[in-house]
Amino acid sequence: MIMNDINTYRHQPRLLFEDMREYSTLAGTGEIARRYLAMNAFDGVLTIIGVLMGNYVGGVQDPEVVINIGLSTSLAMGISGLWGAYLTESAERERELAKLEQATLSSLRQTKIGKASRLAVITVSLVDGFAPFAAAMIVLLPLFFAAAIGNVMVTYLLSLMTALLTLFGLGIFLGKISGRSLIGYGLRTLLAGFVSITLSFLLGGGHGG
Amino acid sequence: MNSLRRLVLDVLKPLEPSIVDLAQVLATLEGVEGVNISIYEIDHLVENAKITIEGPEISYAKVEEIIAENGGAIHSIDEVAAGKLLIEDVTTPQG
Structure with missing residues (x-):
């Protein structure tokens, strides 16, 4: 099959998916994206646990303040992921392509290999930016319903429980990838959450505001 | 008229x-009936392949593009056969 252009894709979107799948296999994008997804979602949840606990031990009673801090932190994590992954991934891919070009003695930029490499950079950057942002937003979700919940302490507790649940879910995802015990992985990621919560709690003198 | 029957x-x-x-993609080309690729040298990042293509109407431009x-x-075109008949290389006293 000769490489398709945008007009072909417009008329046959199925071809776009086929090509993207082929490029993804060629550049090994799936594996890297999966790794980034788990690692950065994990980062996102633990960071927001830090934000929640910091606010809790600091005695912040206004959910709006917590939301604002949480949103800014999530955004910063998203931007950091996107930017960081784009720069590192494109540098690595460029280096790999240059090495291959040296071996083939020809330019590979317009070949499937070059295109797959560029698509990999974009995909991985998006995953790297989106994963911590989305994970953080999930944890912050109960805070948006603080008014309906009524009690700010219950809201904190609900958010922390959501965080632990998300961590457990991530563990299950990792367990599924490894083909090993789902619960085992789930408990290990969960433990990280408990450690983080406990340390923050102790840091605040063992009590909330 | 295009009458390329074999390309090596x-x-x-x-x-x-x-x-x-690569073999599967080449085999989907119009005018191609069969493809054989054999590797005769392999390196760390690249390999040398002998690609043999047969069919009633092979398009060299399309093959090159793919x-x-x-x-x-x-690197080189090692054998070409064209025309109504597929003619094999004839052994002569010179080789």
Whole structure:
């Protein structure tokens, strides 16, 4: 099959998916994206646990303040992921392509290999930016319903429980990838959450505001 | 009129896309009936492949395009057969 252009894709979107799948296999994008997804979602949840606990031990009673801090932190994590992954991934891919070009003695930029490499950079950057942002937003979700919940302490507790649940879910995802015990992985990621919560709690003198 | 019936090419290509993919793509070309790719030298990042293509109406331009988009470079055209009949190489006293 000769490489398709945008007009072909417009008329046959199925071809776009086929090509993207082929490029993804060629550049090994799936594996890297999966790794980034788990690692950065994990980062996102633990960071927001830090934000929640910091606010809790600091005695912040206004959910709006917590939301604002949480949103800014999530955004910063998203931007950091996107930017960081784009720069590192494109540098690595460029280096790999240059090495291959040296071996083939020809330019590979317009070949499937070059295109797959560029698509990999974009995909991985998006995953790297989106994963911590989305994970953080999930944890912050109960805070948006603080008014309906009524009690700010219950809201904190609900958010922390959501965080632990998300961590457990991530563990299950990792367990599924490894083909090993789902619960085992789930408990290990969960433990990280408990450690983080406990340390923050102790840091605040063992009590909330 | 296009009457290319056999092409034997010496190609230097990266290890990926694999020759499995390349052979399948070449075999889907119009006017091609069969493809054989054999590797005679393999390196850390690249390999040398002998690509044999047969069919009633092979388009050399299309074959070249597909090999290029898969990262390969044609180093030489080692055998060509064209016409109504597929003529095999004739052994002569010179070789």
